[in-house]
Amino acid sequence: MSKQTFARLPGFRDFPPEDLVFREHILGAWRRVSAKYGFQEYDGPPLEPLDLYVEKSGEEIVGQLYHFQDKGDRNVALRPEMTPSLARILGDRHRSMAKPIRWFSVPQLFRYERQQKGRLREHFQWNVDVIGEEGVGADAEVIAVALDGLRDLGLEQDDVHARVSDRRLLGAVLSAIGVEDTRLPTAFAIIDKIERTPADQSLARLRTEVGLDEAQARSTFELLDQGGLDGVKGGFGHLDAVGAELERMDQYLGSLEAMGLGGFVDFDLRIVRGLAYYTGIVFEIFDRKGELRAICGGGRYDNLLELVGGDPLPAVGFGMGDVVLGELLRDRDLVPPLEPHVDYFIVIIGEEHRELAYAIARTQRDKGVGVQYALREQPVRKQFTAAGNAGAREVIVLGPDEVARGCAVLRDMASGEEREVPLKELQ
Numbered sequence: 001m002s003k004q005t006f007a008r009l010p011g012f013r014d015f016p017p018e019d020l021v022f023r024e025h026i027l028g029a030w031r032r033v034s035a036k037y038g039f040q041e042y043d044g045p046p047l048e049p050l051d052l053y054v055e056k057s058g059e060e061i062v063g064q065l066y067h068f069q070d071k072g073d074r075n076v077a078l079r080p081e082m083t084p085s086l087a088r089i090l091g092d093r094h095r096s097m098a099k100p101i102r103w104f105s106v107p108q109l110f111r112y113e114r115q116q117k118g119r120l121r122e123h124f125q126w127n128v129d130v131i132g133e134e135g136v137g138a139d140a141e142v143i144a145v146a147l148d149g150l151r152d153l154g155l156e157q158d159d160v161h162a163r164v165s166d167r168r169l170l171g172a173v174l175s176a177i178g179v180e181d182t183r184l185p186t187a188f189a190i191i192d193k194i195e196r197t198p199a200d201q202s203l204a205r206l207r208t209e210v211g212l213d214e215a216q217a218r219s220t221f222e223l224l225d226q227g228g229l230d231g232v233k234g235g236f237g238h239l240d241a242v243g244a245e246l247e248r249m250d251q252y253l254g255s256l257e258a259m260g261l262g263g264f265v266d267f268d269l270r271i272v273r274g275l276a277y278y279t280g281i282v283f284e285i286f287d288r289k290g291e292l293r294a295i296c297g298g299g300r301y302d303n304l305l306e307l308v309g310g311d312p313l314p315a316v317g318f319g320m321g322d323v324v325l326g327e328l329l330r331d332r333d334l335v336p337p338l339e340p341h342v343d344y345f346i347v348i349i350g351e352e353h354r355e356l357a358y359a360i361a362r363t364q365r366d367k368g369v370g371v372q373y374a375l376r377e378q379p380v381r382k383q384f385t386a387a388g389n390a391g392a393r394e395v396i397v398l399g400p401d402e403v404a405r406g407c408a409v410l411r412d413m414a415s416g417e418e419r420e421v422p423l424k425e426l427q
């Protein structure tokens with residue numbers, strides 16, 4: 001009979017201790033920074049009704065859903081993102097809550113993605129959202145949280161930068177070029193992919209799908225290719241519709257400058273975001289060299305709560321994944337070492353003192369001190385090796401002579417220094 005083996009599913013990860021320590025290092029920074037900004041943690045179910053995502057999240061994510069019919073014939077999906085759940089949870093619960101609401105979450109998410117560097121079929125994603133505030137101050141606050149999350153992990157402006165834009169500004173510019181309102185979503189979808197698509201293909205799509213003539217398509221492409229704020233100001237700043245949007249962008253960038261984060265942020269008109277529900281300022285954070293996929297993406301989504309059946313409420317937030325971020329931290333040698341650590345390892349020299357060891361361990365553990373010992377009779381040498389493997393700070397040696405005198409020997413594992421301690425101080 002051949003032995004059956006079970007391979008891990010592609011795109012999923014195991015987390016042996018050294019990897020779990022790394023994951024918790026990242027999640028710890030996320031939670032710490034969320035708390036510094038006064039955000040409260042929430043969670044929701046990993047399985048949701050399929051309809052929560054269809055038409056709200058956009059085609060790309062819906063095509064990647066893990067979905068099935070449950071035994072009650074419900075169409076369900078593993079959550080591919082948190083934002084629709086957040087909108088559902090707040091539905092009418094928000095009515096009794098003070099605004100703005102500052103919530104964060106660290107869910108594990110599932111997307112059936114094509115396997116590539118930086119994209120798996122599950123990941124942990126830090127979500128930070130401000131709900132109930134339409135002012136640009138909320139947009140500045142959430143991107144500041146994201147950047148501080150990266151700074152807490154040791155990344156600085158030489159390592160990462162945020163590329164920011166505003167769908168309202170891009171919409172106003174495209175309208176001025178001659179794009180009809182009904183074609184704006186198509187134009188956004190083309191621009192979202194413009195960096196990963198050959199130029200002639202994007203130009204052709206701007207003509208055939210958006211209805212631009214050759215000259216309009218070219219000037220749109222050039223403006224996007226330069227991507228900078230000066231190009232937009234120079235070409236379109238004199239138009240009222242564009243001017244109002246530029247003013248908001250200036251205020252946003254000015255706030256980030258005042259927060260000491262200006263060096264992390266670059267305006268870039270090509271940032272649109274793939275998800276359908278964004279309505280305003282949008283941003284993505286990348287490694288500065290541009291070698292990896294996006295680390296983080298977010299923006300304003302003022303219609304989503306209403307779309308999932310709740311009251312209309314403005315909202316803005318982001319999602320930051322642990323996969324690309326992990327790659328970047330590894331690349332920069334910003335990985336914490338795996339340090340097993342207990343405070344005491346009790347070395348039992350005669351088995352008759354095992355129960356004494358248990359009594360000491362009970363007292364110490366109840367005080368919050370970490371204690372280990374060999375689980376069966378072992379030579380002393382082996383017990384010391386085990387103490388070293390456990391990362392013990394000190395070893396408590398229960399030698400027969402010392403125990404007979406009511407004492408134990410405490411050895412500091414780093415210095416090798418030994419001292420006698422009365423058993424009643426340990427028990």
Ligand code: HAM
Pocket residue numbers: 080081082083111113118119120121122123125127128129275294295296297298299316317318319320321322323324
């Ligand atoms: P998203 O851009 O789809 O946004 O995902 C945000 C981040 O999650 C990405 O930048 C990436 O780091 C990570 N990520 C996404 N998919 C994968 C994957 N398959 N493997 C590894 N990492 C991945 C959202 O999900 C929005 N709901 C974020 C948001 C919150 N917007 C407002 N509030």
